[in-house]
Amino acid sequence: MTRGSILVTGGAGYIGSHTVLQLRARGEQVVVLDNLYTGFRQAVLDTPLVVGSIGDPEVVRATLRDYKVDTVLHFAAHTIVPESVRNPLKYYGNNTCGTRNLLECCAEAGVKHFVFSSTAAVYGIPPTPYADESTPTAPINPYGASKLMSEGMLRDLAVATPMRYVVLRYFNVAGSDPAGRIGQSTREATLLVKVACEVVVGKRPYLSIFGTDYPTPDGTGVRDYIHVDDLAAAHLDALSYLREGGESTILNCGYGHGYSVREVIRSVERVSGRPLPVREEARREGDPPVLVARADRIRSTLGWTARLDDLDTIVRTSLDWERKLLNAPW
Ligand code: UD1
Numbered sequence: 001m002t003r004g005s006i007l008v009t010g011g012a013g014y015i016g017s018h019t020v021l022q023l024r025a026r027g028e029q030v031v032v033l034d035n036l037y038t039g040f041r042q043a044v045l046d047t048p049l050v051v052g053s054i055g056d057p058e059v060v061r062a063t064l065r066d067y068k069v070d071t072v073l074h075f076a077a078h079t080i081v082p083e084s085v086r087n088p089l090k091y092y093g094n095n096t097c098g099t100r101n102l103l104e105c106c107a108e109a110g111v112k113h114f115v116f117s118s119t120a121a122v123y124g125i126p127p128t129p130y131a132d133e134s135t136p137t138a139p140i141n142p143y144g145a146s147k148l149m150s151e152g153m154l155r156d157l158a159v160a161t162p163m164r165y166v167v168l169r170y171f172n173v174a175g176s177d178p179a180g181r182i183g184q185s186t187r188e189a190t191l192l193v194k195v196a197c198e199v200v201v202g203k204r205p206y207l208s209i210f211g212t213d214y215p216t217p218d219g220t221g222v223r224d225y226i227h228v229d230d231l232a233a234a235h236l237d238a239l240s241y242l243r244e245g246g247e248s249t250i251l252n253c254g255y256g257h258g259y260s261v262r263e264v265i266r267s268v269e270r271v272s273g274r275p276l277p278v279r280e281e282a283r284r285e286g287d288p289p290v291l292v293a294r295a296d297r298i299r300s301t302l303g304w305t306a307r308l309d310d311l312d313t314i315v316r317t318s319l320d321w322e323r324k325l326l327n328a329p330w
Pocket residue numbers: 079080081119120121122170171172173190191192193195207208209210211220221222223224261284287291
């Protein structure tokens with residue numbers, strides 16, 4: 001049986017582009033669909049790129065047909081939590097309605113396998129610091145809600161059609177391609193590791209620590225930081241799992257242990273070799289004190305193993321990329 005190609009939506013974005021590199025290295029046929037709203041043409045290197053939106057049925061249908069797609073990895077989304085609070089319909093429009101359109105076209109075209117980028121934001125502020133896949137979903141912002149709605153559509157579609165899926169719920173993704181080809185180029189970044197690296201290279205004067213009075217060992221928020229290359233590998237493992245006949249499933253993507261903001265700062269100082277200017281500020285609204293994955297299921301279901309589970313490696317690859325961006329901005 002000949003294998004179809006893989007459509008990667010959002011493949012010019014941060015996590016999508018790292019996954020495309022790994023797919024290509026494995027010899028997969030890949031086409032990227034990206035509207036370049038936050039993605040970068042350069043990030044796909046020489047992979048075929050269709051510039052268009054997941055919400056445009058003509059573009060999606062034509063891409064699925066022209067490239068004989070039988071598998072979709074769906075990364076395309078808006079991802080900035082505070083923006084989703086200010087402009088919820090932008091998030092429901094692109095993330096939820098866009099995904100609905102994509103799924104409809106996929107069902108029509110007989111796409112067999114679907115891997116969906118979801119988020120730990122579906123758990124909101126979980127009752128326990130560790131979230132496993134059966135922790136009740138209770139998003140506290142439109143971003144998380146928009147992703148949870150997409151999970152629901154996928155679940156119901158997989159009952160009604162032969163399509164099978166893996167939903168991957170990402171925890172805190174950071175780091176960049178260790179070979180330095182691509183990285184996180186997001187403008188107006190809000191994520192801790194990226195922001196801290198921007199301070200090191202002089203793009204920002206200081207790092208704000210949002211909250212020092214949390215009930216955590218050092219008073220700052222604790223998160224499960226996962227290297228983007230390990231996360232990308234989880235997508236390839238999910239794909240192999242589906243091809244081998246695996247049932248539809250939902251999996252957390254994290255390492256299963258957390259670091260505080262101060263621990264991240266110390267890592268940045270170790271890697272950069274100098275003190276990081278910080279300002280202690282009030283808690284940021286909507287931040288849980290601790291959010292760490294129970295990550296046993298992804299290991300047992302996919303056979304996924306972490307290769308870059310080391311905070312200094314995460315920070316070093318992020319900082320290398322930030323320095324590169326300084327000299328050759330995207
Ligand atoms: C990120 C994701 C969210 C996901 C979550 C999983 C985005 C926009 N958010 O949110 O969807 O559910 O991971 O855990 O992708 N901090 C500072 N100063 C800063 C920035 C952050 O002190 O300048 C602190 C925050 O208060 C938090 C920690 O660092 O304690 C991580 O924050 P951030 O990197 O923004 O990610 P999350 O808010 O956890």
